[in-house]
Amino acid sequence: MAGDLFSGERRTRTVATLSIVNAAGVGLGYPLTGALAQLAGISGAYWFGAAAALIALAAAWAVVPSTRSRPHKPIDLRGALLFALSMTALLVAASEGEGWGWRSRRTMTLTALALVIGAFWVCLESRTRHPLVDLRQLRLPPVLTAHATVLLGGIGMYLLLSLSTRLVQAPVSSGGLGKPATVAGLMMVPQSIGSFTAPCFTRRASAFLPRRLRLPAAGLVMMLAMGLFTLWSHSIPGLVAAMLLAGIGIGVVFSTVPSLIVDSVDSDQRGSALGFNQIFRYVGYSIGSVLTSIILTAHTPIGSPYPTSSGYGVAALAGLAIWGVVAITSAAARSWPSTTSYEGQNSA
Numbered sequence: 001m002a003g004d005l006f007s008g009e010r011r012t013r014t015v016a017t018l019s020i021v022n023a024a025g026v027g028l029g030y031p032l033t034g035a036l037a038q039l040a041g042i043s044g045a046y047w048f049g050a051a052a053a054l055i056a057l058a059a060a061w062a063v064v065p066s067t068r069s070r071p072h073k074p075i076d077l078r079g080a081l082l083f084a085l086s087m088t089a090l091l092v093a094a095s096e097g098e099g100w101g102w103r104s105r106r107t108m109t110l111t112a113l114a115l116v117i118g119a120f121w122v123c124l125e126s127r128t129r130h131p132l133v134d135l136r137q138l139r140l141p142p143v144l145t146a147h148a149t150v151l152l153g154g155i156g157m158y159l160l161l162s163l164s165t166r167l168v169q170a171p172v173s174s175g176g177l178g179k180p181a182t183v184a185g186l187m188m189v190p191q192s193i194g195s196f197t198a199p200c201f202t203r204r205a206s207a208f209l210p211r212r213l214r215l216p217a218a219g220l221v222m223m224l225a226m227g228l229f230t231l232w233s234h235s236i237p238g239l240v241a242a243m244l245l246a247g248i249g250i251g252v253v254f255s256t257v258p259s260l261i262v263d264s265v266d267s268d269q270r271g272s273a274l275g276f277n278q279i280f281r282y283v284g285y286s287i288g289s290v291l292t293s294i295i296l297t298a299h300t301p302i303g304s305p306y307p308t309s310s311g312y313g314v315a316a317l318a319g320l321a322i323w324g325v326v327a328i329t330s331a332a333a334r335s336w337p338s339t340t341s342y343e344g345q346n347s348a
Helices: 008-063 075-098 105-127 135-139 139-171 183-187 189-203 212-230 238-264 267-300 307-331 342-347
Strands: none
Touching: 008 139, 008 183, 008 189, 008 238, 075 105, 075 267, 105 189, 135 139, 135 342, 139 183, 139 212, 139 238, 139 267, 139 307, 189 212, 189 238, 212 238, 212 307, 238 267
C-alpha cells in the first residue's frame, strides 16, 4: 500500500515506520500477555489475541483501498498451499523438538517433510508464470541481504527476549530475579520504546552515516546490548538498559530492511517480496526461541527445573555472535539500490 500511495523519501519513511510498529508490537505484547495470563489464564490471552485479530480484520476491510484498478493476476494457490505446509512442518518440528526429542521419529519426519515439500515448492515457483514469490529476486544483492539480515536478526532478537523473560521469573536461588510474569513482560517495554525512537537516531546519523553502513552499525549496537545483558543482567536497571539499547538496534534493522526491498523490486512484486521477508523474520523468531531452550536446557542440572547462571551467559554470548554475523554480512553486501528497480535489473 505504501508503495502504491507514496513515492520517494515518503514511501521509504512510511514503510520503515510500519516495520518498526511491527517490532514494537512484539515487545508490547509481552506485558499484556503476562497480565492477561495472571487475570484470565492462558486461554484468556489467546481469546484476547483472537479479538484483536478480528478488530484488525474489520479495520483493514474498512480502510484498505480497493485494488480493482490494478492489473488482475491469478493467485498461486498451489504455491501458497505448499509453502504453508512446508513452513508449518518446519515450525512444529522446531517448537516441539525439545519435548519430543530432537532425534525422535516425529521430529525427524516433520523436518524431512518440510525439506521435501520446500524443495518441490522452489521447483514449482521457478516454473509458474505468476508465482507466489518470484525467487529471481534473490539474485539481487540488496534483497538477499534483507532476507538474511531479518532471519539472523529475528534469531538474535527472540533469543534476547526469551532470555530476559525467563531470567526475570527464575527464583533468586537459581540466579534469577524471582519476579512475576507481569514484571517479566514489563521488561519488554523498553525494547518497544527503543524501537519507536530508532528513526530519530537514524535521521540524525544520516548526515555522517551512509545508508549502506546502517545495518552493520545496528548489528554493533545489538552486540553492545547483548554484552550489557551478559555483564549486568541480574538487576532490573541492567535489564532495562540492555532492552532499551536492543530496541534501538532492532528498530534500525527492521526500518532499514524493508526500504532495501521496496527500492530494489518492481511495484507489482513489492507485496510478495515484503511478505516473504516477514516469513524470514518469523522463522528467525522461532529459531531464536528454540535456541534459547536448547542452551538453557544444556545448563540445567539434573533434577532441577531451572538453569544455572552460566546458561544465561552462554546464550547471551551466542546472541552476541549472531549479531556479529549480521554486522559482517550486511557490511560485505556492497551493492545497495539507488534508483534501479528489479524490473530494470531483470531486463538487463
